[in-house]
Amino acid sequence: MRRVLPVLATLLCVVAALGAWADRQLLDTDEFTSASVQLLQEPAVQATTAAYLADQLIDGPQVADRLREALPPKLAPVAGPLAAGAGELAERTVLRIMRSGAFQTLWEESTRRLHQQLTAVIEGDDTLLARNGIVLDLRPQLGVLAQRLGVTNAATGDKARVRILRGDKLDTARKAVDALHAMRWISAALAIILLVATVAVWPTVARGLVVAGLVLVVGALIILVVRRVAGREVVDALANGGAAADSARATWSVLTGLLAQIAGTGIVLGALCVLGGWLAGAGSWAARAREKLSPGVVGHPEIAYVVVVIAIVALLAAGLLPAASRPLAIVLYLALAGAGVWALHRQMAQEAA
Structure with missing residues (x-):
């Protein structure tokens, strides 16, 4: 008995800790949103998000083709470098506006909506399983970036919609x-x-x-x-x-x-x-x-x-x-x-x- 009780108590302590974490971190919207805001302060996350939003807004090959059409034939070879420069400019712009309160507010709202989807699925809503799954919608952030860069044809459709989980997963x-x-x-x-x-x-x-x-x-x-x-x-x-x-x-x-x-x-x-x-x-x-x-x-x-x-x-x-x-x-x-x-x-x- 003296040997069995400590082993069982240890296993139950582990399960209880995992349950407490799941209940507070994954099921509490405020806690989840607070963690997402903290996540946005991580340099690696900032770099990845900036690169993703820049790619969504500025399609490198498409921009290069448009530049070749607009430039004189002699300047056509510089279309590629100019397109790459536009992407780098977009990334730097995203990194700069990430520090603004407006961007962080949009990020908080997006992650809050994401958590509402997660909560709905856990509570038994199967409609998301049959549709797109749980999606992080970054289109508002993409719109801020487009406005800052003066791009008129902001991304539409499924661009800047990141599918987190779907189907069996x-x-x-x-x-x-x-x-x-x-x-x-x-x-x-x-x-x-x-x-x-x-x-x-x-x-x-x-x-x-x-x-x-x-x-x-x-x-x-x-x-x-x-x-x-x-x-x-x-x-x-x-x-x-x-x-x-x-x-x-x-x-x-x-x-x-x-x-x-x-x-x-x-x-x-x-x-x-x-x-x-x-x-x-x-x-x-x-x-x-x-x-x-x-x-x-x-x-x-x-x-x-x-x-x-x-x-x-x-x-x-x-x-x-x-x-x-x-x-x-x-x-x-x-x-x-x-x-x-x-x-x-x-x-x-x-x-x-």
């Missing part, structure tokens, strides 16, 4: 996200129950806390490994080793940043449990540590609480603790630290009596 993604969403609360509740049971089955609470802390740390490390391995597979599948690899890698990093934060929180919480369990344990080093801390903790418990709270707040303010801006994480850190001080004070008072 879209159906598979829906089922995966839907499953993670459904399992989030069940797996989280079961993980907590198993963690408590893990502490209870060990001979002492101190040793149980150490094991429970190791469960959290190992689960978090598994999440980080999965994120790295899956990211490599996703980037290879999307970019095929091409020029878009950097932008695909940046996209994966931003969209799974919340998952890394969740894993970081698990590592910190696990480390605190291990530290608390070790300090309350029967080891000689732990006993000497308690002996040195006893006068302050037992004689002035209020000071111990204040010191711990100040330390947690300082770490949060410095951003050294994961998810430092999340109210739930802050409450969890403070509650765990307070419970640790209370248990330590109780044990030291009993040993001093």
Whole structure:
């Protein structure tokens, strides 16, 4: 039983973390849109987007043919270089206007509409499966670029409409996200129950806390490994080793940043449990540590609480603790630290009596 419970608890912690990430990052429109705006700040994404919009607006071969028709026969050879120059000008223009508030607003609106399509599919709307799938519509951004360059024949039709998922891939993604969403609360509740049971089955609470802390740390490390391995597979599948690899890698990093934060929180919480369990344990080093801390903790418990709270707040303010801006994480850190001080004070008072 002592060996089975930690393994099951670890697996359920991993599933619960993936469910929390899917629920907040993939299913929350505001969170998804915020990540997309952050994504637009990545240089690789900016370069890829600029090149794509420039290609959509300025068709190099078509521009070269028009220049050859308009130029005198003697200047026909320069039509190609002039067309290439127009494309480079368009790319530089896109990169420049990307920093404007108007472009970022359009980008935010486009990604919000994209997420609404994703949410509709996950909620059971099958019409997108039969039509174009989930599409990122960049035609408004293309219109801004055309206006800035003075191009009158702005792109129409399906230009600047990026198909993200469609058909079987879209159906598979829906089922995966839907499953993670459904399992989030069940797996989280079961993980907590198993963690408590893990502490209870060990001979002492101190040793149980150490094991429970190791469960959290190992689960978090598994999440980080999965994120790295899956990211490599996703980037290879999307970019095929091409020029878009950097932008695909940046996209994966931003969209799974919340998952890394969740894993970081698990590592910190696990480390605190291990530290608390070790300090309350029967080891000689732990006993000497308690002996040195006893006068302050037992004689002035209020000071111990204040010191711990100040330390947690300082770490949060410095951003050294994961998810430092999340109210739930802050409450969890403070509650765990307070419970640790209370248990330590109780044990030291009993040993001093």
